[in-house]
Amino acid sequence: MAYKDQQLSEEKVFKDPVHRYVHVRDRVIWDLIATPEFQRLRRIKQLGTTNLTFHGAEHSRFNHSLGVYEIVRRIINNFENQPHWNKEERLLCLCAALLHDLGHGPFSHSFEKVFKLDHEYFTQQIIIGDTNIHKILEKVSPGFSQKVADVIGKTYEDKLVVSLISSQIDADRMDYLQRDAYYTGVSYGHFDMERILRVMRPIEDQVVIKSTGMHAVEDYIMSRYQMYWQVYFHPVTRSAEVILSKILHRAKELHESKEFTFKLEPAHFISFFEGNVKLEEYLKLDESIVYFYFQAWQEEQDEILRDLCERFMNRRLFKYVEFNPNLQMKQWMELYQLFQNVGINPEYYLVVDSSSDLPYDFYRPGEEGERLPIHLVMPNNSLKELSRHSDIVEAISGKKRTDHKLYFPKDRLDAIENEELKNKIMEILYGQGEVKDVR
Amino acid sequence: MLDNHAKLMQFFSVVENVTGRKKLQKMIYILQKCNIPFEEKYNFHFYGPYSEELTLRVEELCNLGFLHEVKEDKSNYYQYNYTITDDGKEFLQQFRLDMPHYEEKVEKLKERSSRFLELVATMFYFDHLTLDEMIAKVHTVKPKQNYSEEEIEEAIQFMKDLKLD
16 A cells, blocks of 8 residues: 555544544654654744743643644545545645644744744755655655645645645644643633634635634634733743843854853854754754753853843843833933943843734734635625624724833842932833833 | 834835835835845745734834824725834934845835736745746746736846846
């Protein structure tokens, strides 16, 4: 029997707290899960620094990837005899679902920003490069790995297949919303996925929702909205992200400086600092390695690196105030100068963080040709964009969803000896509103 | 701080007026591909390269009163028009940005349709492929747009001209 058609002698299941069970019958899927590249995802947390806010959020990209696979498997089962669905694409969809996050690194958002990397690029490289994953996919058929890479890269010819993995209501989002809600312990993020799966309809180039299922989709959009504000945009998590990014910046700066020598050579980081990361090096860096260096860097000579690592490891985070760049730019410049005057480097200790710095999006109907919205299929078979039919979705689509925060180490400010300068700084910060404690 | 916001504001001060979010998306992407250092991260979406970061940053600039957004109802969809405000100009004055000159490129981009810019942006997205592969890929990912040979030829020439500026 051809490798692509081989089934396991009996169905394997993974116990999963979100979907109850993840079912695997295909030999290809079983083999992909067993590769080192996929197992590596166990050592990368799904939500990066969120566990410093919600201690339950220790789940990994491995759990999530299995979850997305399971949702796509269920969708495909429902599509079995629907028009427009090409049964030949089944294995391709399952592989793309399983492997869609393969290129994520440790704390990938901060790493991508600081070192100008793109996890999607590495996902592609792992799939088409010289890896175990690649060998398995090519055993399915020559060129199959490129197809999987194209589906994940959203450039595959069959848009229906692409939209299962990435669209405004896709398996990826449906899994992470529920999974992140479960592990953080918040009461948001729940919606009736079974109902959504039942009202999904494949059409020529996208998945649409039968109009009678609109309320289930409203619930999904609401839970997405609430999860953003409650979990993903949480100011404490952002404080940890700010410190993490600054650690990486500082370590890079020190590496570039001729005068500084690390006590412990940062071997795993050198290609990141120098902007020439090879796939092999990328795959070696996981969260355990990062934590190892952050531990070691607390012993380094450089005061800033030492302090930032100590803060990150011991959760001594920055405090924050709301910041309005329209009204407070001049105050910010004044603060910048004052920080320098008291010997606190503002490049590392006075940081504005904006909602656009975060890797999450809200539902937006958008305009024609900008981005594919969620479509309802009406009883007369016409398509209607969701917010044009749902008052609830329309209401949240029009709301302000942006904010900016100014982060700083309040403990350092409290310790300033020059009372005059200290008061000036505090006046500017407190003048902007209450200083928020991140505990 | 807020350098990426400032870079966008500088773009809006150069372009003066942009009609259509799709056009805006493609203009910034094409400028990036011409080595103008905008940092918004792009991925491929249904309609070509698209940046969620850009969408959100523009929304932030509107909420701050730095950009004026006009929403026009086009039956099934809305279309958006952007211009810089006085507050936006004042904000921009507080930055010293080290950006190359790209005014001529913006002039060239401005006068083109969003359909054409979508084609150019898509071709740039596949610029690691050979020309034949690139054209084949454009037809694969955009079968509905039905781009003609003339349009593709024109886009190739346009890309060369842009890079020469």
